[in-house]
Amino acid sequence: MPQPADQPTGRWPTLIDVAREAGVSRATASRVLTGSPRVSQAARERVLESAERLNYRVNIAARSLRTDRTGLVGLLIPGFRNDLYGPIADELAARLRGHDLSLVLGSSDWSAAGDLRILESFTARGLEAMILAPSIDRSTALAAAITHLRTPVVLFDRELQGIHRDSVLIDGRSAIIESLGRLAALGHQRIAVTAYGPDLRPGRQARGAFMDGTAELALDDDPSLLLRMTGLHPGEGIDIADAIVASRATAAVIGGPTALLATCLRRLRERLGRDAFPDRLSLIAIGDQLLGDLCDPPLAMVTRPVDRIATALADLLVARILHPTGPVRTELIQLSLNPGASIGPLP
Amino acid sequence: MPQPADQPTGRWPTLIDVAREAGVSRATASRVLTGSPRVSQAARERVLESAERLNYRVNIAARSLRTDRTGLVGLLIPGFRNDLYGPIADELAARLRGHDLSLVLGSSDWSAAGDLRILESFTARGLEAMILAPSIDRSTALAAAITHLRTPVVLFDRELQGIHRDSVLIDGRSAIIESLGRLAALGHQRIAVTAYGPDLRPGRQARGAFMDGTAELALDDDPSLLLRMTGLHPGEGIDIADAIVASRATAAVIGGPTALLATCLRRLRERLGRDAFPDRLSLIAIGDQLLGDLCDPPLAMVTRPVDRIATALADLLVARILHPTGPVRTELIQLSLNPGASIGPLP
DNA sequence: TTGAAAGCGGTACCAC
DNA sequence: GTGGTACCGCTTTCAA
Numbered sequence: 243m244p245q246p247a248d249q250p251t252g253r254w255p256t257l258i259d260v261a262r263e264a265g266v267s268r269a270t271a272s273r274v275l276t277g278s279p280r281v282s283q284a285a286r287e288r289v290l291e292s293a294e295r296l297n298y299r300v301n302i303a304a305r306s307l308r309t310d311r312t313g314l315v316g317l318l319i320p321g322f323r324n325d326l327y328g329p330i331a332d333e334l335a336a337r338l339r340g341h342d343l344s345l346v347l348g349s350s351d352w353s354a355a356g357d358l359r360i361l362e363s364f365t366a367r368g369l370e371a372m373i374l375a376p377s378i379d380r381s382t383a384l385a386a387a388i389t390h391l392r393t394p395v396v397l398f399d400r401e402l403q404g405i406h407r408d409s410v411l412i413d414g415r416s417a418i419i420e421s422l423g424r425l426a427a428l429g430h431q432r433i434a435v436t437a438y439g440p441d442l443r444p445g446r447q448a449r450g451a452f453m454d455g456t457a458e459l460a461l462d463d464d465p466s467l468l469l470r471m472t473g474l475h476p477g478e479g480i481d482i483a484d485a486i487v488a489s490r491a492t493a494a495v496i497g498g499p500t501a502l503l504a505t506c507l508r509r510l511r512e513r514l515g516r517d518a519f520p521d522r523l524s525l526i527a528i529g530d531q532l533l534g535d536l537c538d539p540p541l542a543m544v545t546r547p548v549d550r551i552a553t554a555l556a557d558l559l560v561a562r563i564l565h566p567t568g569p570v571r572t573e574l575i576q577l578s579l580n581p582g583a584s585i586g587p588l589p
Numbered sequence: 590m591p592q593p594a595d596q597p598t599g600r601w602p603t604l605i606d607v608a609r610e611a612g613v614s615r616a617t618a619s620r621v622l623t624g625s626p627r628v629s630q631a632a633r634e635r636v637l638e639s640a641e642r643l644n645y646r647v648n649i650a651a652r653s654l655r656t657d658r659t660g661l662v663g664l665l666i667p668g669f670r671n672d673l674y675g676p677i678a679d680e681l682a683a684r685l686r687g688h689d690l691s692l693v694l695g696s697s698d699w700s701a702a703g704d705l706r707i708l709e710s711f712t713a714r715g716l717e718a719m720i721l722a723p724s725i726d727r728s729t730a731l732a733a734a735i736t737h738l739r740t741p742v743v744l745f746d747r748e749l750q751g752i753h754r755d756s757v758l759i760d761g762r763s764a765i766i767e768s769l770g771r772l773a774a775l776g777h778q779r780i781a782v783t784a785y786g787p788d789l790r791p792g793r794q795a796r797g798a799f800m801d802g803t804a805e806l807a808l809d810d811d812p813s814l815l816l817r818m819t820g821l822h823p824g825e826g827i828d829i830a831d832a833i834v835a836s837r838a839t840a841a842v843i844g845g846p847t848a849l850l851a852t853c854l855r856r857l858r859e860r861l862g863r864d865a866f867p868d869r870l871s872l873i874a875i876g877d878q879l880l881g882d883l884c885d886p887p888l889a890m891v892t893r894p895v896d897r898i899a900t901a902l903a904d905l906l907v908a909r910i911l912h913p914t915g916p917v918r919t920e921l922i923q924l925s926l927n928p929g930a931s932i933g934p935l936p
Numbered sequence: 937t938t939g940a941a942a943g944c945g946g947t948a949c950c951a952c
Numbered sequence: 953g954t955g956g957t958a959c960c961g962c963t964t965t966c967a968a
Contacts, residue, residue: 303715
């Protein structure tokens, strides 16, 4: 079907067209369309009807220019190849739509340079607010860039030095210590733990949990049990698996992108046999429950409550947009340790 | 606590500030900043220096209002819980950034109503173009909405009736027929195939491939071998598995979200034993290679070239933005069948 | 090569 | 309650 005949010029109707059609002034038409209460019922009806008939859409650029609001919110993440972010983006977009906010995506591809590039692009776009989960949170350049930002910011599982902003943080520390406790109760003494580098909050959390957990529970704290990883390539899973075997650990708490963990599990089975878990190694994985369900036997898993994370992010963000000078809030998200058959008593 | 004091306040500098600082007019400053060649070298340098010193950022809303370009591109998908879309969004955002385009996300949550809602929101936002992979492509309401769109559109693996637009289509049909051929060569006659409903292109592809493949290869075309699925919930994997067993198929070609396939595999092992593949059932899965690698034995898999898909989408989109009236193009993406130990001769 | 000025399409203040 | 109008910041003729 061709375009409606009401638009002979091929251009969108403007507020002027609507006002003329309804026999009112631009001002009144605008009041109606922005929901101002100071309009007569009659005028309101005529304007709405005209807008409908002309298929009128407000020009967002013009409105933005005038109101200094773009209705755009940025989401900076390393990338969707880490499967935590997909569901969060879904939930977030849905929740923000209720506030007439749209989500602009920026994937930094796990690089600090990418973080800065995206932040610059967000700034240039005039976003109203942003959610930031940069690839690294110990970059002074990034911290400086964020400090100079005018827009509200919510940090997601990142802590930047000298930056005090609304944050949603994941309590990986408690989860790992709880996991260590569970394994210790089964008699394990040498428990391997994977950790990102210290320039990423999850890495610092894992490191701290290993240090404190082994101390509290009187476990072996041999440094070779703390396995440093980048999470960049699934192939790294092989190195992790080999390191676990080499460490002579009897149990392990491993986290990372699902693809990496999958590779790690395959390698562990190659090295330790099909019945590796829990006969040769007790295993707790941190990640998507999908992974645990897929394995044989099903893995004991620490999972992240995606819905609660998305809700928290959306809530903090909207609150900050509405009250730019309100108090800074931090939401700590607890993880849950789900049962599985991949852990057992020390052989 | 209020926002930190180190956050700059006051108004952003405008072009007027830059012009004044550089001792030129707004017009000249604008020419410099938009890269017009008709500016003296001296003026150019002074303007750029002033802009730098003032930390000037062009106001996108004002520019949009003037140029009628928003620099925003929409991506409508059912949701990231289908793991195909994450990597595509990553790649797409990266490629579009090179053209100064930002990606706006819209997840319809696998509902036709969601599709329409997002399309409306995209329209209201004044996007310059959009990539559409709606939840269903046999909705007349959606087709009508797309017809009335003024913005360039690229369809991703969807065909809407009466709509002839740039498209990136996945050749699932060839891949499934190839898979059937591979299994037929191993002696299999009863091969189950999963398929989405007929109101989604991938479903129609699978259906057609089953019909034509069984005919060409003289395979059993018992309707109980064609397994209808929605893909909405991972738990559906159990139904699929049970249906495969009930069909007495000796081989199967199964596709869907990774979580669903994972559930299906678990159930099949429950029903057929740990050594189900390929002893009791030869299996080819369509999806993320991750799934195949994770399984024991590794699965034969049909995988999708995410990079090529994203490139094609970005190319078509940018070409369409630059040449709104150019010829409509369709890009057909071939899949590859990767070897795995989950297929074997008929027992 | 440059500057003056006319809008782009809304919003919101002010006077009636 | 309504209309007139200044103005948001930038781009782009048009003259000089």
